[in-house]
Amino acid sequence: MTSPADFDFELPLEQIAQQPAPQRRGARLLHLPRGGPIEHRGVVDLPELLGARGHAPPLVVVNDSKVVPARVHARRETGKRFELLIVEPAALGPGARLRAWIRGAKKLREGELLNVEGAELVLRFVGRAGPDDPDSRASELEIVAGELLDALESAGQLPLPPYISRPEGPSDRDLTRYQTVFARERGSVAAPTAGLHLDRELLAEIDHVAITLHVGPGTFLPIEAEDVRDHKVGAERFEITAEAAARIEAARAQGRPILAVGTTVTRTLESVAAGHGGAIVAGCGATELVITPGHEFRVVDRLLSNFHLPRSSLLMLVCSLAGRERVLSAYAEAVRAGYRFYSYGDCMLVER
Incomplete structure (x- = not known):
């Protein structure tokens, strides 16, 4: 049995980001490569990191769901x-x-x-x-x-997460900064936060494609079940267009890695692949997938992700992809180095 306590860590309250970075690409980025030591970089370095090995760069998959003032x-x-x-x-x-x-x-x-x-x-x-x-x-x-x-x-009001605690509440700045620049389809009650770091100029430098998953509040709940396999997040609606499915499958056929921008993209791709023999196909549906240790990743090779709450299904997903001890060690290093955590915080790039 795997316990929620296996995904716990200590975080000083002052490292919970209350405001976004001055610029989207201004956040810090902790790189956790497949081999080698942790690198302290910045989001601005992302195009360089994606092409650093001299191989075909990954296809970057983003979530274009738009936050509704719900x-x-x-x-x-x-x-x-x-x-x-x-x-x-x-x-x-x-x-x-x-x-x-x-x-x-x-x-x-x-x-x-x-x-x-x-x-x-x-x-x-x-x-x-x-x-x-x-x-x-x-x-x-x-x-x-x-x-x-x-x-x-x-x-409606923008449903900022409860750990963003300001006396004045949401501001006009939140209306743009708690929304990705590629947000298109209205339906989320929380932002797919990894995508908040990408601006239009940076997107122009990387090969990317969009899918949709409408984020529900259950995604961010702490794990309360004694066994993490019993944790539920509720169903979340998704859509993958024919064009997006074709581009993802073409990249895979070429041997290119798939980089998911955020846990929402990861859950969508892995859920669709599990139901279609490992393939990504076009269509609409809903997923209740909770990725736990031992999950066989069929599609996602790399992940750009914010730093998540202790004992959350999101942190558990990152650990399942890159190894629990390895990820928690990286989190400890991020705390020591003063990284900013959660929705408006910094991010990490991890490799499976």
Whole structure:
């Protein structure tokens, strides 16, 4: 049995980044090569690192999902105000059902109407998640009137992670910096943070292709199960276009490495490959894949990733790709060297 404690580490609070780097490519990069010592570099060095061995450079795969301002306030029929975090924001209208995390309203009644502040959106409370639901925090709601995405865009707030703790809350700067420059498809409640380091000039220097995975809040939850194999993150929607699938398969056929920008890309590619005999095929679907030690990686050879929370499924994924002791040793070195951690922090480039 593998325990969550196997993915724990100590981090001084002052190393949790509260603001992004002045420039996207201004973050530090810790390089963990397949062989050889750790290198302390910068994101600006990424094109050089990708072509350093004289072989064909990797195909870089990014996630083009766009963060939706999915945190809103609503009022009950009694007038009491509470908070909703929409788990899977999508283009939904009257009669459709959605899921949300609710804070500040513990005793909602089945059928109770809820009015979203600042928008013409009325919801009906259906019920809370049952004991067998993979997302025990979720509640189900039905749209009575209004359009969900329109309401979120007009009245929603950016759902910054709770460890970004500022008295003033999200700022106008967050609207651009907590969003990748290639974000296109609306649907995430959290940014695919590894991609935040890439600007348009840097992207022009590397061969890349985009896929989509809409990030849900469950991805970032700590592992609470005694055995990490029992951890659940909930289903997350993905799409791989025919063009993206063809480019990925062509790169693999040429012997080029596949570099995933972030754990969301890794989970999507590995999930699709597991269901199609190792191949990447076009299509839409949902994945609940949690990558644990012993996972047989079929597609991803390299990973650009931020530094993740202790005891999280994201850290466990990185350890599964590059080795637990090796990764935790690199994390310890990053702490000693003063790297900035989590969503607005620095990053690492690891090789399988």
